[in-house]
Amino acid sequence: MTSTLTPAGEFERAREEYAALKALRLRLDLTRGKPSPEQLDLSDGLLALPGKRRHAADGTDVRNYGGLAGLTELREIFAELLQVPVPQLIAAGNSSLELMHDCLVHALLGVLPGASSRWVDQGTVKFLCPVPGYDRHFALCERFGIEMLPVPMDAGGPDMDAVERLAATDPAVKGIWCVPRYSNPSGVTYAPPTVARLAAMPTAAPDFRIFWDNAYAVHHLTDRPAELADLLAACAASGHPDRALVFGSTSKITAAGSGVAFFGASPANVAWLLGHSAKRSIGPDKVNQLRHALLLRDAEGVRAHMERQRALLRPKFDAVQRCLRDGLGGTGLATWSDPDGGYFVTLEVPDGCAKEVVRRAADAGIALTPAGATHPYGDDPRDAVIRIAPSYPSLPELEQALRGLAVCVRLVGYGHRPPHTRERTGGALPDRAAPARTAGIMKPSLGRA
């Protein structure tokens, strides 16, 4: 959309469009990365499995207790996909978030390999948090009183100069959250040099851990997925075998909530987690693991399954690009990501506008993830980042929501005078091309606006 209107004229037009939008009384939801019913249908084979089967390949009766590490045949399928050798990969319950939570718990209340004592006995614990990032990671830190240090993301992952400096100098820095492929929400895939530096960097804490949440390992939207280097191997090669904790799940492969989660790490870390897990559980749901092994068959089966997921998701991500371009292209009010995979599109609006855009959208019946959720403590200091989750709504609903969102961005953006420029510039629009502002997430795949 290009226009010859003055900013004041644009604002007036946006006001009219917003009034019309509210009159539609929409009820649309772009808040969470939930699969759509059509995506879930792809795995409905699970609902009648394992059928007559009662035994795993090794003869284990899957209905009984035991088998803490999970079924070997399922671990064999995901070992390649998650870049973890089978003996170092655990198949667990229905949620990788649980595994991350429990690793924090066991590090707080137990002694990690390489640690001198429990984290609860070490005073302040800090984690590096690449931003924008995943709100549930941040919520875990907040819940356990772990101090969060934001680190900006760029096109190849977190700003490694900042990461290396913080990790090397502060022994309270015990870890970093990473969603290495199709990062939530920016869509960035960590570049090989980033992975190498994460594996090799000196850390002041001997028990530093990389929480490698590979949630979107096989969730491509393109034929040519970017390479993701093998962190576990890189850590071992760098003399830091215990640094990487790899997490994954089938939640967005098969069924969200009734999938299988995975944990991969060094033998010492695996023994550590299994030792603690053995106190907590007599074993995971092996019937569900057999169900998944029967449905997916092998790594190639997972890839074929993900092609069917992509056929459902790609049109939605295309629609996001189209609607944002139509509604915001040429306005100078927004940039957005165009990811090659994952579940999210990140929209950046003028500084100080994100919360207001989300509020306006909510008033018009369009629910968005709260602004700020992409940052520790819910505090986006620029108040500029909005996460869009396009997977769940139908295509027409999604388009309607995105068109409405664009109206809200124009309404707020044209009406907005950034606090720090209000007096100085008389209300000029923030300059979205300024390097200081675009040095973050927008580099990898700028919206074509």
Added chain:
Amino acid sequence: MTSTLTPAGEFERAREEYAALKALRLRLDLTRGKPSPEQLDLSDGLLALPGKRRHAADGTDVRNYGGLAGLTELREIFAELLQVPVPQLIAAGNSSLELMHDCLVHALLGVLPGASSRWVDQGTVKFLCPVPGYDRHFALCERFGIEMLPVPMDAGGPDMDAVERLAATDPAVKGIWCVPRYSNPSGVTYAPPTVARLAAMPTAAPDFRIFWDNAYAVHHLTDRPAELADLLAACAASGHPDRALVFGSTSKITAAGSGVAFFGASPANVAWLLGHSAKRSIGPDKVNQLRHALLLRDAEGVRAHMERQRALLRPKFDAVQRCLRDGLGGTGLATWSDPDGGYFVTLEVPDGCAKEVVRRAADAGIALTPAGATHPYGDDPRDAVIRIAPSYPSLPELEQALRGLAVCVRLVGYGHRPPHTRERTGGALPDRAAPARTAGIMKPSLGRA
């Protein structure tokens, strides 16, 4: 078995029988309370469920994220059976042990309703442990550095005079482990006055909790199950609504490992657990919960199902009584429980003999739960209690194992000179009828020997 042999003659005969036993090269396992394959077959309907069903009664797509409290229709089935109102009952993952673990974690790292601070910030934390008890409870305490105070069990549950004294005087005493019905391993069901006293007693800790592990709530071996009073209601009526944490699961109803676990408590405790769970998980496996609701239908369906379980288990528990009577009756060497439900028989041998009996049995190919496992820190001060788990082996295997066990008890018992009597009495057998020795678990249902 009665005998006219002298103890020395009995010992010689036992030696010969033990040699013959070892020659059989048995490989039998009585270690854990695992359901047999035939018991698991009773729930094989689960393996093809939910079939075409994708939605819960309220329209929820069970395949997607969410629903942290679990499916209402399943909670409705178990509310009556676990004596917890539906709104206060959570249906969770596949293990109630996990829920107990996590309640300890959240109490250690969060602030319980009624607590002034996190338990990790309060120094020593102690739990009362009725003995004999469940080794996995004790393992959780040990893992978290919670000091365990043993309390003897009697015919109506724990010695309440001791419980009341310890709870009232020591603010570090934060909780008590209870398996209130068919207690593991003694088979005792807590008497109504015991439940009333637990609910009403003053506690020095304002955040005292009863971990009410009602694992065998519906696992009767008799037509006339003893009444178990409603702890949650009693606590509320006594002005201590937050004192009770109720746990249960279908692990020994449907499938061990792929069942559903439950948590019931006061509204404040439920909100507390859900608040912490919301950080850890986006919801339980609702497909499995629907599967269970479809198989079991209602509380009456569960009771009918448990009748089928009983038909398989009762002959095994009868065989235990028969074999112990045949092998040990009249010897003065042992007493044992004859429970009305649950999964275990407790065998008491002469003081100082349990470890040796278990070792001799292992050498003859009969695996038993380690002696001492029924006590905190694996330390049975009398070294007298052996737990027998009859559910898993086939009936002929079970009989063979029990006959072999009786041989081991005779071998060790007749050969044994208790350290404290060795010099004094010249090796007289411990007097099993002495009140100080039998004041514990044997009262409720003495073996008919």
